[in-house]
Amino acid sequence: MKITDITIRHLQMELKSPFTTSFGTFKSRDFLLLEAVDENGTIGWGESVAFHSPWYNEETLYTNWHILEDFLIPLLINKEIRHPDEVSEKIFTSIRKNNMAKSTIEGAIWDIYAQQTNQSLADALGGKKEQIEVGISIGIQSKIDDLITLVDGYVREGYKRIKVKIKPGWDIEVLHELRNRFPKIAIMADANSAYSLEDIDLLKQLDKFDLMMIEQPLASDDIIDHAHLQNELKTPICLDESIHSLEDARKAVELGSTKIINIKIGRVGGLTEAKKIHDYCEKKGIPVWCGGMLESGIGRAHNIALTTLPNFTLPGDTAGSNHYWKRDIIVPEVVASNGFIEVPKTVGIGFKVNQEVVEEFTIKKKHYR
Numbered sequence: 001m002k003i004t005d006i007t008i009r010h011l012q013m014e015l016k017s018p019f020t021t022s023f024g025t026f027k028s029r030d031f032l033l034l035e036a037v038d039e040n041g042t043i044g045w046g047e048s049v050a051f052h053s054p055w056y057n058e059e060t061l062y063t064n065w066h067i068l069e070d071f072l073i074p075l076l077i078n079k080e081i082r083h084p085d086e087v088s089e090k091i092f093t094s095i096r097k098n099n100m101a102k103s104t105i106e107g108a109i110w111d112i113y114a115q116q117t118n119q120s121l122a123d124a125l126g127g128k129k130e131q132i133e134v135g136i137s138i139g140i141q142s143k144i145d146d147l148i149t150l151v152d153g154y155v156r157e158g159y160k161r162i163k164v165k166i167k168p169g170w171d172i173e174v175l176h177e178l179r180n181r182f183p184k185i186a187i188m189a190d191a192n193s194a195y196s197l198e199d200i201d202l203l204k205q206l207d208k209f210d211l212m213m214i215e216q217p218l219a220s221d222d223i224i225d226h227a228h229l230q231n232e233l234k235t236p237i238c239l240d241e242s243i244h245s246l247e248d249a250r251k252a253v254e255l256g257s258t259k260i261i262n263i264k265i266g267r268v269g270g271l272t273e274a275k276k277i278h279d280y281c282e283k284k285g286i287p288v289w290c291g292g293m294l295e296s297g298i299g300r301a302h303n304i305a306l307t308t309l310p311n312f313t314l315p316g317d318t319a320g321s322n323h324y325w326k327r328d329i330i331v332p333e334v335v336a337s338n339g340f341i342e343v344p345k346t347v348g349i350g351f352k353v354n355q356e357v358v359e360e361f362t363i364k365k366k367h368y369r
């Protein structure tokens with residue numbers, strides 16, 4: 001295939017309810033969508049998971065736009081691509097990091113490749129599952145009672161794994177109440193790097209809540225302190241922010257910094273690298289799951305396809321569209337029923353993009369050829 005035309009858009013979608021992490025609160029989600037067209041007119045879609053500000057990592061949607069416009073698109077446009085793996089393995093090798101920018105365009109190439117080979121994106125990646133198990137990620141609330149009420153609702157909806165965000169001051173007491181009220185459910189906690197090794201005594205207290213895992217307790221670029229912490233904890237540590245590549249995953253696993261890995265397609269630079277991390281972890285007996293970045297339906301569709309690979313044995317964060325949006329930009333929307341999402345069987349990402357709704361949420365767009 002050859003990509004002849006690309007459109008980048010900045011979209012803004014209002015979240016149904018604000019989402020608070022240890023770093024701050026989101027009321028709406030700004031993100032980039034990329035539409036790529038090949039020489040036969042096949043259209044592929046990719047979503048940038050970078051946020052409006054660089055709180056989660058150093059990228060933002062405008063650094064992504066800059067890297068795409070000035071570097072990635074010129075490297076890729078009108079170039080013959082035989083397989084999507086070539087995007088990261090050959091075409092983008094001269095550009096360091098900027099993984100979310102790379103992943104945006106690579107995702108669209110995978111979508112086109114799947115359509116041209118007449119298969120679903122899940123099949124193109126080698127996934128076998130017909131349905132995937134998902135959990136829910138709940139932001140920091142102002143009161144514990146509010147959290148309990150929310151969790152109660154999600155448990156009734158059938159979500160089998162509940163993730164809560166924690167930070168200093170919103171941790172022990174919250175998890176204690178939650179465990180008391182829900183003795184049997186799978187609970188995990190995500191700190192988004194809100195602690196340091198100085199908090200080791202507090203973190204050790206989390207062991208008594210029988211958590212499925214604690215996600216990224218320490219610094220976002222660390223794998224050394226996490227290894228020290230894991231030595232002292234019974235609760236498995238899961239790394240999110242620290243893992244940007246297969247190499248990072250290998251080093252963290254070798255050091256014993258992590259027992260589980262959260263794979264986010266954008267954070268690792270695309271589906272090809274995500275698959276490599278998956279394969280490596282499978283060999284090493286490290287379970288993986290697919291993280292979420294409050295994606296629109298397009299990013300969600302990519303997450304679902306990736307999760308069909310066999311070592312995604314733990315429920316991911318890709319909840320149903322209705323958890324986030326009044327109206328999503330794909331048809332049908334993603335539906336989670338009893339904690340499961342059916343994997344679409346149609347070609348490509350398996351969902352139609354609702355162009356009218358995309359247009360409605362577009363703040364800015366630009367065309368490249």
Ligand SMILES: O=C(O)CCC(=O)c1ccccc1C(=O)O
Pocket residue numbers: 056136137190192240291292293294295317318319
């Ligand atoms: O529901 C989702 O999409 C995942 C929510 C979530 O936990 C999250 C949302 C935004 C940024 C980072 C994270 C995270 O996993 O750390």
Ligand SMILES: [Mg+2]
Pocket residue numbers: 190192215216240241262291
């Ligand atoms: Mg996380």
